[in-house]
Every structure is written in C-alpha cells, then in structure tokens.
Amino acid sequence: MTVIDANRMHEIETRYPEYFHRSFRQRFGGLMILIATLLYSLYAVWFFDLPKLFAEAHWERVGIYLSQWVSYDVQPEFRIEDDGSIDIRYPRFSPLGDNPHPDWLVNNPDSSITVSVSGTSRSVTVSKSETIVTAHGVSVPVEVSSGAPKVVGPVPGWMTVYDDNVLADLGFAGNVSISVDRVKIRKRFIGWANFIFDTQSSFFDKPVGEVVSLIVSGPRIKPDQSNLSLAFDDIWNNSEWQHGDVWTKLFQTIVMAFLGTLLGALTAFPLAFLAARNITPNRLLNQILKRFFDFLRSVDMLIWALFLTRAFGPGPLAGSGAIFLTETGTLGKLYSEGLENIDNKPREGIKSTGAQTVLVHRYGIMPQIVPVFVSQTLYQWESNVRGATIIGAVGAGGIGLKLWEAMRTNANWENVAYMVILILIVVFIFDAASNALRHRLMGTKAH
Known part of the structure; x- marks a missing residue:
C-alpha cells in the first residue's frame, strides 16, 4: 500500500484544484437546478x-369524439299515431338514402317493430302501448299509453327517467329516447358511410361486383356519358365527403408551402451574402439585415396570415405570403450564419489568383454552402406543409380552412378524421422525400 505524505498531498491539490476546491456552483449546482425545477412545477400547478x-x-367527450371519427349513426324515429299505427321516419340526408329498408328493422306479426341496435343482445321493440328495451341481459318494458312514459319494474343504471321521456344508454351501440308518442333510436355503425358514392349517385347501395361490372361492360346509365366517367364524377362530387373540394384544398396547401418556401429562399439567398460579416465587411449593413431577419421571423406565420388576409382577403395568396415573409427571415438567418462559418482558405486561394468576385463566390464559397443551404431549405419546406394547414384555419385557404369548417359544426368528425389522415399522409411523404434528398446531397446514408 502506497502512503502519500502531506507534501505530496499538497502538491496534488495544487496541481488539480478543480477536484479538491470546487466552487459552490460546482458542488451544489445540480441540486439547485433540481430544487428550482420542482418549485417551478409547483408554481405551474398552482x-x-x-x-x-x-x-x-x-x-367522457374524448371517447365520444374518437368514436365519431370511425363511425356513423342512423336515427330512425317511430311515431305512434292516434289509430295505433307506427310511422317510421328518418332524418333528412340519412345515410340510408331516400327509401331505406334496413335488414336490422323487422315488422312483427302483431304490428310491433323490432330494431336490432347491436345484434340480439341490444334491441328495441316498439308497439302502440309499450316499448321494450333489451340490453345488458335484461328486458325493460316502458309503458307509453299514459300521459308520460313509465318504466315497469326497477329502473336499471343504464336508463334515466325524466318528466316527459326515458333515455336508455346502450353504450357505443347507440341510445334510445322514449316519449309518449314517439321513440327515437340512435344506432351506430363502424366505418364511414357512403365514402365512395353518396345517396344521389346511380351506383349508390349497389354491391361492389355489380359496380365493377357496370363500369367495365355494363350498359350506359346515362346515354351521353360512359359509366367510368359517371362513376368518377359521382366520387369526385360526393356531396357528403366532398372529395373534389378536399383534394383541391389539399393541393392548395402543398402549393402554398412550396411557393412560400421557394420565394423565401430566393429572397434570403442574396440578402444572406450581404448580412454575413466575412463576405460583406460593412457592419452597419450586416446589422440592419440581421435585425430585418429577426423582425420577419419573430412575427409568427399565423400573425402574418391574419395581416395578409385583411389586406388581400382570404385565400392561398395570403397563405403563400405569410410563409414567404416568415421563411425570408428564418432562411436569411440560417444562410448568413452558414456563410460566416465557412472555411475561408478556398476563397482566399481563389482570390489570390486575381479572380473576379463572382468567381470567388462560385468556386470558393458555393461548394461549401450549397448542400447545407439545400438541406435547410428542404427541412423548412417540409415544416411549412404542416404550417400551411394551421394558417389555413384563419382564412389563408387550403385544407386547414376546410378542416376548421368541419370542426366548427361539431357533427362531422368523420370528415375531420378523413382530412387529418390525408394531411398525415402528405406530411409523411414529404418528410421521407425531404430526408432522402438531404442525405443524397450531404452524401450520407438514410436510416
């Protein structure tokens, strides 16, 4: 075992003071950060x-909204007439069309009607004197012949009794509202109703095989138009899903992002040379342009879109302008900083040969900065595809405006899901394309 005397120990302390005489910040810095983070978290909670x-x-609304993204409902209403007959009505623009005959609605021999809400486990039988709701393994009769509906027997937990109606919650499958003279059923289905053909289409409610046969070799439905052209028109002009309008607005969003980013890059590129200290040795001009870049990017793209929609009206022009202004500031800053960090030796070598300034920039600067500039521009373009969706919601056009309109109704959540999926697909495609181009330009392998 080696014994270190006092002199040797003093020598080691003198040589490595950072280990033996640490400052207060070094000793307690980590603890102070932890305490500050905890205090800030408590403050945020308060x-x-x-x-x-x-x-x-x-x-509970989270589950409701999510279920409405992937499902639709049909709401038949059964009106009990004075003569005891039952009149079946469907809402206007029902997913079943103008003349519905669903197989889950059965007319019984005793003039009652049975609706299968979810198979045989959840059903509703409507007659002139009572409505029987079957769910959760029990059948609960509700008399409707008196002045107010009355539940016969104990009221289960999934059923609520009000003064003038009884509401039965059947879970995701739907619900039933029972009053004296009418019974309204909400039956839910998984999927998107009439996504291909709406109820006004000539191909509505036809099996897939029959539709394909009509398109390929069937007789013309309209003498002046082929069945293929008619099918495309019916899909493109689907009144419920509005495919044509949605895809047109999606294309507008892509064009807005591309045009705004391209104009911003073209404007920022020459300004960046004037803002870079090592390229343009004019400190006043450098500072003016850098503060100009800071101003443009400090105002959020959404705020620029609000200003421009007031100036030019709602539409893609305002959206492209907002992206252009923001990208001029962002790319101008990135480009100028990239220029200030180049290796000056190639530039000085070319300059020493007496070459003109343009040639010095072309051969001494451009080979160093082009891959970096293109990579940064592609990333901004990819980001602006998402940003163009957001600014569309304030009137700048594109699919963002259509998405906002669908959300405001609080009823077309399946349309919202459709547009969100399209946006995600576009973002994923542009992300993959941007990554591939960046790695190709930088000479690295994509993972």
Whole structure:
C-alpha cells in the first residue's frame, strides 16, 4: 500500500484544484437546478389550477369524439299515431338514402317493430302501448299509453327517467329516447358511410361486383356519358365527403408551402451574402439585415396570415405570403450564419489568383454552402406543409380552412378524421422525400 505524505498531498491539490476546491456552483449546482425545477412545477400547478382543471374536464367527450371519427349513426324515429299505427321516419340526408329498408328493422306479426341496435343482445321493440328495451341481459318494458312514459319494474343504471321521456344508454351501440308518442333510436355503425358514392349517385347501395361490372361492360346509365366517367364524377362530387373540394384544398396547401418556401429562399439567398460579416465587411449593413431577419421571423406565420388576409382577403395568396415573409427571415438567418462559418482558405486561394468576385463566390464559397443551404431549405419546406394547414384555419385557404369548417359544426368528425389522415399522409411523404434528398446531397446514408 502506497502512503502519500502531506507534501505530496499538497502538491496534488495544487496541481488539480478543480477536484479538491470546487466552487459552490460546482458542488451544489445540480441540486439547485433540481430544487428550482420542482418549485417551478409547483408554481405551474398552482398558476394553471391543474387539480380543478382535471376535475372539471369532460373526459367522457374524448371517447365520444374518437368514436365519431370511425363511425356513423342512423336515427330512425317511430311515431305512434292516434289509430295505433307506427310511422317510421328518418332524418333528412340519412345515410340510408331516400327509401331505406334496413335488414336490422323487422315488422312483427302483431304490428310491433323490432330494431336490432347491436345484434340480439341490444334491441328495441316498439308497439302502440309499450316499448321494450333489451340490453345488458335484461328486458325493460316502458309503458307509453299514459300521459308520460313509465318504466315497469326497477329502473336499471343504464336508463334515466325524466318528466316527459326515458333515455336508455346502450353504450357505443347507440341510445334510445322514449316519449309518449314517439321513440327515437340512435344506432351506430363502424366505418364511414357512403365514402365512395353518396345517396344521389346511380351506383349508390349497389354491391361492389355489380359496380365493377357496370363500369367495365355494363350498359350506359346515362346515354351521353360512359359509366367510368359517371362513376368518377359521382366520387369526385360526393356531396357528403366532398372529395373534389378536399383534394383541391389539399393541393392548395402543398402549393402554398412550396411557393412560400421557394420565394423565401430566393429572397434570403442574396440578402444572406450581404448580412454575413466575412463576405460583406460593412457592419452597419450586416446589422440592419440581421435585425430585418429577426423582425420577419419573430412575427409568427399565423400573425402574418391574419395581416395578409385583411389586406388581400382570404385565400392561398395570403397563405403563400405569410410563409414567404416568415421563411425570408428564418432562411436569411440560417444562410448568413452558414456563410460566416465557412472555411475561408478556398476563397482566399481563389482570390489570390486575381479572380473576379463572382468567381470567388462560385468556386470558393458555393461548394461549401450549397448542400447545407439545400438541406435547410428542404427541412423548412417540409415544416411549412404542416404550417400551411394551421394558417389555413384563419382564412389563408387550403385544407386547414376546410378542416376548421368541419370542426366548427361539431357533427362531422368523420370528415375531420378523413382530412387529418390525408394531411398525415402528405406530411409523411414529404418528410421521407425531404430526408432522402438531404442525405443524397450531404452524401450520407438514410436510416
């Protein structure tokens, strides 16, 4: 075992003071950061009143909205007439069309009607004197012959009795509202109703095989138009899903992002040479342009879109302009910083030969910066595809505006899901294309 005397110990402390005489910040810095983070978290909880926020949140709506993204409902209404007959009515623009005859609705020999809400486990039988709701393994009769509906027997937990109606919650399958003279059923289906052909189409409610046969070799439905052309028109002009309008707005969003990014890059490129200190040795001009870039990018793209929609009106022009202004500031800053970090030796070598300034920039600077500039521009373009969707919601055009209109109705959540999926697909495609181009330009392998 080696013994270190006092002199040797003092020598080691003198040589490595950072290990033996650490400052207060070095000794307690990590602990102070941890305490500060904890205090800030507690302050945020108090400031936003998170316990109350979570307690009063309508968490049940999350499940409702998510279910409406992937399903649709049909709402038949059964009206009990004075003569005891039952009149079946469907809402206007029902997914079943103008003359529905669903197989889940059965007319019984005793003049009652049975609706299968979810197979045989959840069903509703409507007659002139009572409505029987079967769910959760029990059948509950509700008399409707008196002044108010009356549940016969104990009221189950999934059924609520009000003064003038009884509401039965059947879970995801739907619900039933029972009053004296009418019974309204909401039956839910998984999927998107009439996604290909709407109820006004000549191909509506036909099997897939019959539709294909009509398109390939069937007689013309309209003498002046082929069945293939008619099918395309019916899909493109689907009144419920509005495929034509949605895809047109999606293309507008892509064009807005491309045009705004391209114009921003073309404007920022020459300005960046004037803003770079090592390229243009004019400190006043450098500072003016850099502050100009800071101003353009400090105003959010959404704010620029609001300004431009007031100036030019709603539409893609305002969206492209907002992206252009933001990208001029962002790319101008990135380009100028990239120029200030180049290796000056190639430039100085070419300059020493007496070459003109244009040639010095072409051969001494451009080979160093082009891959970096293109990579940064592609990334911004990819990001602006997402940004163009957001600014569309404030009137800048594109699919963002259509998405906002669908959300405002609070009823077309399946249309919202459709547009969100299209946006995600476009973003994924542009992300993959941008990554592939960047790796190709930088000479690296994509993972």
